[in-house]
Amino acid sequence: DVKVTQSSRYLVKRTGEKVFLECVQDMDHENMFWYRQDPGLGLRLIYFSYDVKMKEKGDIPEGYSVSREKKERFSLILESASTNQTSMYLCASSLSAGGAQPQHFGDGTRLSIL
Amino acid sequence: AQSVAQPEDQVNVAEGNPLTVKCTYSVSGNPYLFWYVQYPNRGLQFLLKYITGDNLVKGSYGFEAEFNKSQTSFHLKKPSALVSDSALYFCAVRPSSGTYKYIFGTGTRLKVLA
Numbered sequence: 277d278v279k280v281t282q283s284s285r286y287l288v289k290r291t292g293e294k295v296f297l298e299c300v301q302d303m304d305h306e307n308m309f310w311y312r313q314d315p316g317l318g319l320r321l322i323y324f325s326y327d328v329k330m331k332e333k334g335d336i337p338e339g340y341s342v343s344r345e346k347k348e349r350f351s352l353i354l355e356s357a358s359t360n361q362t363s364m365y366l367c368a369s370s371l372s373a374g375g376a377q378p379q380h381f382g383d384g385t386r387l388s389i390l
Numbered sequence: 391a392q393s394v395a396q397p398e399d400q401v402n403v404a405e406g407n408p409l410t411v412k413c414t415y416s417v418s419g420n421p422y423l424f425w426y427v428q429y430p431n432r433g434l435q436f437l438l439k440y441i442t443g444d445n446l447v448k449g450s451y452g453f454e455a456e457f458n459k460s461q462t463s464f465h466l467k468k469p470s471a472l473v474s475d476s477a478l479y480f481c482a483v484r485p486s487s488g489t490y491k492y493i494f495g496t497g498t499r500l501k502v503l504a
Contacts, residue, residue, distance in 0.1 A: 379436070379482075
């Protein structure tokens, strides 16, 4: 089974801090994604990566950046955390760029910015 | 704009009764369609997908989904609900060309009453 591991389940940070969320997948998947999940809004795509060092903005990239130096690892960076970035963050991976490949999700990081 | 709609925020059903969770989409072409389930404090788990062919797709845990091209719908069904099916369900669509993105609905909370 594919395993997508997010480094922290719960995280509390302060306004203005630089925050790193880490995600690792163990199945050599090409695509990786970062979403945030908020009640009533569903999943909103922040960034995705279709190959090492390749990234594209999703629907809500403002205030975030990403890094993918190795195929298995995709990091989300909050450059200067703000309270409106308090949310559940979900990482996902999928096998290939196109086609009907389902995404595999980590268990999420619940981030609180105080 | 491409979108996915889950018109019901919550669906309540008695244990043993059939259940339906609705999904409609507005995406051009012949997209790929997915259902995911999310249990509390967990990531999303893949249930089933539609690519082409038979309009009734079978998936995990006894769930199935019915594709209707003319109504652009992909409703999730189960003949006999279990209390353990209580969770948050997401419909997702991936256009068959032109993007790596998956488009998610806002989710429907299913509550199965004993």
